[in-house]
Amino acid sequence: MxxxxxxxxxxxxxxxxxxxxxxxxxxxxxxxxxxxxxxxxxxxxxxxxxxxxxxxxxxxxxxxxxxxxxxxxxxxxxxxxxxxxxxxxxxxxxxxxxxxxxxxxxSLMQVGLVNRLLPKGRRAGILTISGSTLTPAHLDKAGVPPGTPVGSTEGGREFTRVILNDEAELDTELARQDNVEAALALRAANPDLGAIVLECTNMVPYAADIRAACGLPVFSIFxxxxxxxxxxxxxxx
Missing domain, CATH: 3.40.50.1860 (Rossmann fold)
Known part of the structure; x- marks a missing residue:
């Protein structure tokens, strides 16, 4: 027994x-x-x-x-x-x-580790739901290296608004477009980008679309x- x-x-x-x-x-x-x-x-x-x-x-x-x-x-x-x-x-x-x-x-706690995985001259960037309120304190508490590039879905049509306003309906196609477009803008603004870390846990359903559009590894809370x-x-x- x-x-x-x-x-x-x-x-x-x-x-x-x-x-x-x-x-x-x-x-x-x-x-x-x-x-x-x-x-x-x-x-x-x-x-x-x-x-x-x-x-x-x-x-x-x-x-x-x-x-x-x-x-x-x-x-x-x-x-x-x-x-x-x-x-x-x-x-x-x-x-x-x-x-x-x-x-x-x-999920931001992954950024430092992802940087260690990348070739020399490449670094991870962050995609967040709210770039205007993601502060240095948030990044420091997660161990994110200073100067890490940050992109946001804040200027999009659907994703940030629905989640942060806690709305009852979500157009998943518009939300997908918001995430992909924000990721592409992050890549375009940072030629040394080697990977993307998704800050927002609600971004996980769009991770594969971001990977396909940007051609970069995508790391998430999942x-x-x-x-x-x-x-x-x-x-x-």
């Missing part, structure tokens, strides 16, 4: 995801659509942490709620915590300190958390 030690409320889901309080459509590929993941995940919505409050207003006043929700996820059985907004890099240190398990707040989950719960081979 093999003895096992208990202690969790929920078993089999290593990754806990802190969710913004939002109702916009979460299409397949979106981090908030559970069918996106090839493994089970645990979700916890942080009430009143809206996209507008977190992205446009610096997540003001929300840290205690994020800490409480992260602790709940860890208590229920999550072996590691992530979030569904790249702007929550602001809370990386505080969440890691408070929760007692590994924390990966933002690529990041798949790697992260494998460390939390290694597969048997």
């Amino acid at each position: 093999v003895k096992v030690q208990g202690g969790k409320s929920i078993y089999g889901a290593a990754v806990g995801i802190l969710m913004l309080d939002a109702r916009f459509p979460r299409i397949p590929g979106d981090m908030g659509n559970a069918l996106t993941w090839p493994f089970p995940v645990l979700y916890r919505v942080v009430r009143d942490a809206t996209p507008d409050r977190v992205v446009r207003r610096g997540a003001e006043g929300t840290l205690p709620a994020f800490i409480a929700a992260a602790r709940d996820l860890a208590r229920d059985g999550a072996d590691g915590i992530t979030t569904n907004c790249g702007f929550l890099s602001l809370f990386q240190d505080e969440l890691a300190e408070a929760v007692g398990v590994p924390v990966a707040t933002s 690529s990041f958390i798949r790697w992260y989950q494998e460390g939390l719960a290694p597969a048997r081979h």
Whole structure:
């Protein structure tokens, strides 16, 4: 007989995801659509942490709620915590300190690693949902090297508006065009671009289109958390 030690409320889901309080459509590929993941995940919505409050207003006043929700996820059985907004890099240190398990707040944490993968003279750039509010503090907390190129979907017709205003309908074709056009503009403005890191977790459904249009590797929260989950719960081979 093999003895096992208990202690969790929920078993089999290593990754806990802190969710913004939002109702916009979460299409397949979106981090908030559970069918996106090839493994089970645990979700916890942080009430009143809206996209507008977190992205446009610096997540003001929300840290205690994020800490409480992260602790709940860890208590229920999550072996590691992530979030569904790249702007929550602001809370990386505080969440890691408070929760007692590994924390990966933002896709932006990949930028330094991606730079190490690229040939000499090439560097990663960031595609964000809101270039006007992505501050040096967000980048510094994620370990992004100073001077990293940043592009944004902010000037587009659909994607940024629908997500940040938390609208009930999303034209996925227009959203795709916004992402592809912003990525192409980022590449055109930076001849040394070697890869793109998607800040926004809602950009994942368009990653393949960006890759096809730009001809560059594209890294996202999906690529990041798949790697992260494998460390939390290694597969048997």
